[in-house]
Amino acid sequence: MLIPENLLNGKKILLGVTGSIAVYKSLELVRFLTKAGAEVKVVMSEAAKKFVTPLTFETLSSYKVLDDFNESWVDKHNHIGTTEWADLFVIAPATANTIAKLANGIADNMLTQCALAFPHAKLLAPSANTNMLENPITKANLKLLAIANYEIIDTQTKELACKTVGDGAMAESLNIFWQCARVLLSDDFWSDRRVIVTGGGTVEKIDDVRYLSNYSSGKMASALASALYCKGADVNLIATKFEDNIPQDMHKIDVENSYEMLEYLNDSIRIAKKGKLTKPSLMGTSQVELIQKKPFIFMAAAVSDYVPEFAQEGKLKKDMLGDEWELKLRKNIDILESIDKTDIITVGFKTEMDESSATHNASKMIDSKQVDAVCLNVLKNSSSFGSENNKIEFIKADKIESIPQDNKLNVALEILEHAKKI
Secondary structure, three states: OOOOOOOOOOOOOEEEEEOOOOOOHHHHHHHHHHHHHEEEEEEOOOOOHHHOOOHHHHHHHOOOOOOOOOOOOOOOHHHHHHHOOOEEEEEEEEEEHHHHHOOOOOOOOOHHHHHHHOOOOOEEEEOHHHOOOOOOOOHHHHHHOOOEEEEEEEEEEEEOOOEEEEEEEEOOHHHHHHHHHHHHHHOOOOOOEEHHEEEEEOOEEEOOOOOOOOOOHHHHHHHHHHHHHHHHOOOEEEEEEOOOOOOOOOOOEOOOOOHHHHHHHHHHHHHOOOOOOOEEEEOOOOOOOOOOOOOOEOOEEEEEEEEEEEOOOOOHHHHHHOOOOOOOOEOOOHHHHHOOOOOEEEEEEEEOOOOOHHHHHHHHHHHHOOOOEEEEEOOOHHHHOOOOOEEEEOOOOOOEEHHHHHHHHHHHHHHHHOHHHH
């Protein structure tokens, strides 16, 4: 999935960099953010300069790096002017030493002064040896920061700089990028709303080496789920195929055939309708109950219309089958028609190749499948599957609106804007 160059247009991000070997990932993070249209300024600790020079960040960001020795009060190049400029402050990597300073309000360098001066939500991506990260003092410091307007990005387990394998490696730059986008693009309508997305073509077993499927790439579903993630939704992507660069911490269920998809979809619908969402209170000791927003389903999966009557174990041999082979199929269950759509807003997807009848066929789904809207995608031929761009007709009972050809993530964001009006 291509990340559109205008995804973060107009957004301003201050990146704090401390003295960790993981600083090389911060360079990649700057590239992700700037390629998505964001402006990025960097503030470095003196320890960070031992790993990467300020010139490297200045080359990538096109902004002068702020540090302990170049603060200026004749312009905005200082810890107050820079933090007033920024929409988001990200500290990546954050060493155990910096985490301890932040947790105790210590502002003895330019980076920690910026952190203390920045009043909005901050993202923190720790990087430390496993023992340092697991130290009770570090764990207590992270808990304190979590209730003090910091969002902590989970570390990962892998080989560390000290050549041991353990938890403590900083999250990948792409994962940090998506979490930045989620903070910057969050929408009150979608925030904390439970949303289910299905995607990909189902794989129906003939035998252990053969199957029936279709050309669906699952890219539109991955784009939709990623767009919902950026908007703050509690999204669950149920699919047979996933794009590699979608948000890592988004909930995903990998399925194969239509019956698996239906089983997990029904379970997800029950969960989406059940109970209230909760979040930690500001004191961190209890849960705050949130108002349950009406959930959504986006049914973008291409489910097989027919499945083999008798799936075989092992591999069917051609010398057993003979010169001609008739494969008996039976009509498959219609997932979209069969699921319980009460108290949930449902958007179906329809792919057509005959433009003359496409709109009529898609419109019929609103009554026949009892859905609230349909996204119509008219393709020229099978080679159109798997492309990076798409265009959609968003069809409701009383209106048809066109979403022009664009990058699939941009199209997905437009679909969400139309869906808000259902």
